[in-house]
Amino acid sequence: MVTEMTSKERVIAMLNRKPVDRIPIITGSTMVVENINKSGAIWPDLHKNAEMMIDVSSKMYTDIGVDSIIFPFSACVEAASLGLEVSMGRIDIHPSVKSFFKSPDDVDYSKFLESDFVKTTIEAAGIAKDKYPDAAKSILIVGPVTLAGYLAGANNLSKLSIRCLQKEKYMDTITEWLEVALDVNKIYAKACINAGADYIQCGDPSASTNLVMPEFYNKVAVPFEKELGDFIKSKGLPWVLHICGNMALCIEGMAKTGANCLSIEQTVDMKDAVRLAGDTPVAGNIAPLLVVDGTYEDIIKSTRYALDSGAKASMLGCGTPPLSTSDRLKTWVKAVHDWSSENM
Ligand SMILES: [Zn+2]
Numbered sequence: 001m002v003t004e005m006t007s008k009e010r011v012i013a014m015l016n017r018k019p020v021d022r023i024p025i026i027t028g029s030t031m032v033v034e035n036i037n038k039s040g041a042i043w044p045d046l047h048k049n050a051e052m053m054i055d056v057s058s059k060m061y062t063d064i065g066v067d068s069i070i071f072p073f074s075a076c077v078e079a080a081s082l083g084l085e086v087s088m089g090r091i092d093i094h095p096s097v098k099s100f101f102k103s104p105d106d107v108d109y110s111k112f113l114e115s116d117f118v119k120t121t122i123e124a125a126g127i128a129k130d131k132y133p134d135a136a137k138s139i140l141i142v143g144p145v146t147l148a149g150y151l152a153g154a155n156n157l158s159k160l161s162i163r164c165l166q167k168e169k170y171m172d173t174i175t176e177w178l179e180v181a182l183d184v185n186k187i188y189a190k191a192c193i194n195a196g197a198d199y200i201q202c203g204d205p206s207a208s209t210n211l212v213m214p215e216f217y218n219k220v221a222v223p224f225e226k227e228l229g230d231f232i233k234s235k236g237l238p239w240v241l242h243i244c245g246n247m248a249l250c251i252e253g254m255a256k257t258g259a260n261c262l263s264i265e266q267t268v269d270m271k272d273a274v275r276l277a278g279d280t281p282v283a284g285n286i287a288p289l290l291v292v293d294g295t296y297e298d299i300i301k302s303t304r305y306a307l308d309s310g311a312k313a314s315m316l317g318c319g320t321p322p323l324s325t326s327d328r329l330k331t332w333v334k335a336v337h338d339w340s341s342e343n344m
Contacts, residue, residue, distance in 0.1 A: 007067035008198055011136035014281060014313050015199060015238035015260040022340035023307060025066045025333055026283060028203065028242060028263070029140055029319035031073035033092050034326055035059035043091040047074055048116050050123035054131065057124075061135045064326060065333040068136040069128055072121050075142050075203060078184055079150040081115030082107060092322040100153035104176045107151055109184050113191055125195035136199065139192040143204025143241070144224040145212070147181035148174070154206065161212040164220065171220075178224050185228050193235045199260070200232050200239040208245030218253040225257040233258065240283070244318045251276035265317030266302075274310035281312035286332065288316045291324040296331045303335035307343070 002021040005013065010024045036043060039059060041052035053071050060066040076095040080086040085099040101107055112118065121139060128137045142150075149157040157177070163170035189200060206212070207221045225241060232239045241259035243250075246267040254262045255277045264273050264284040273282045285306040290299050303314060314336040320329070 006134035007061065008134055008136045011067050011313070012198060012238065015240070017279065017281065020344075022344060023311075023336050024068075024136075024313045025336050026068045026136070026138070026240070026313050026315050027060055027066050027070055027320050028201065028316065029073050029075070029094070030057050030060045030070055031094065031322050032056070032059070032320055032324050032329075033322050034324070035063070036091060038063070044088040047072065047088065047095065048120050050120050050127055053120060053124045054127045058128065058132060058135070060320065060329075061132060064329045066329075068138045069132055070138040070140055070201060071124050071128070072117070072140060074117075075140065075146070075205075076150075077115075077117040077121060078142055078147050078188055081112050081117050082109060082151070082184065084150060094319075094322075097150045100156070101151050104151070104180045107180050107184075109180075109187065112184060112187055118188065118191065122191055122195040125192065125197055129196040137197055138199050138201045138240075139195075139197040140201045140203060141185065141188055141192065143202045143207060143243075144178050144181045144185055144228055145207035145221045146204050147185060148177040149206040151181060152177045154211075157206065158211055161216045161220070165213065165215055174220065178220070182224055182228060186231050189228065189232050190235065193232065193237050197237065199237055201242060201263075202228065202232075202239055202259075203242045205242075205244055208243050209247060209250060210245035214249040214253075217247075217250045222253045222256055225254075225259075229258050242284075242318075248272060248276075252278075255280040261313060263315055270306045270309035270311055283311055283313035283315035284317050285309075285311065286314070286316045288318050288321045288324075291316065291328040291332060292321050294328060296328070299328055299331045300335040303332055304339055307336070307339045 039055040046052040074095045079097045160174040238260035240261045242263035244265040266287040
């Protein structure tokens with residue numbers, strides 16, 4: 001029996017494959033409308049106001065009982081900070097990238113760290129560190145394939161990802177885009193680590209086999225994700241790799257990146273994922289829509305299924321949906337506590 005841990009100790013222990021007092025509960029992005037309204041934050045200011053960002057994201061820790069506080073809300077910080085056009089969405093819709101560059105040479109990242117979006121993340125990390133020392137503070141960054149997709153345009157990247165498996169010249173082109181993306185990833189990750197994050201959550205949704213071939217993921221994407229992950233680890237922090245979509249054919253590849261935890265969605269069976277991931281902890285698998293309008297029974301069933309199947313942390317299959325309800329989120333959290341007290 002492990003003595004009671006703080007949320008931060010629990011999450012970090014899980015990421016380092018050490019014993020925990022109960023299953024840690026972690027999340028992806030948490031731009032939850034109920035929490036925005038409760039905290040008095042204003043949309044879209046909360047994307048560029050560090051106080052509001054932490055007021056909203058910390059509600060998952062203080063009110064819902066999740067172990068992590070994750071920020072920023074948007075997966076467009078890197079793209080916006082490089083000068084790409086970003087639509088801010090709505091209070092219940094995440095921002096999205098609207099433009100792209102013609103050539104990797106057009107990407108100027110000399111002033112990346114001076115962008116308002118990056119500065120907000122860094123300032124938010126400082127606030128969270130002071131206010132919530134016992135929570136596991138996590139900074140959300142995008143992975144190299146997703147960032148390369150923003151830079152080159154998602155359609156162009158998708159075409160290149162098929163052609164590069166057939167012709168060397170396309171491999172050279174996609175590699176150029178990925179190298180620029182990786183440079184930016186490292187600059188941002190280093191700033192996040194220095195700002196006081198406890199772990200990095202790297203989401204690389206464009207590396208999903210819903211968008212690229214499994215062969216592309218395993219052969220081209222994995223080395224870039226691994227290089228980013230190794231860089232994060234070299235600075236002393238663990239990292240979680242999240243890729244949604246059906247990654248069943250790529251779980252071993254995901255584990256090869258050296259990520260401390262793999263976060264997967266509900267289309268991949270948790271039993272298969274745990275088997276294929278080997279020693280690497282796996283989390284996820286609970287359909288996010290369940291916390292929007294699912295029944296309490298289904299939330300409990302899905303939470304318990306993932307844990308019975310060997311998940312080492314409880315997590316929704318993607319970010320926390322903006323229209324999640326606090327009663328359903330609390331049902332999920334309670335289901336994890338109940339499972340833990342019965343099984344640990
Ligand atoms: Zn996702």
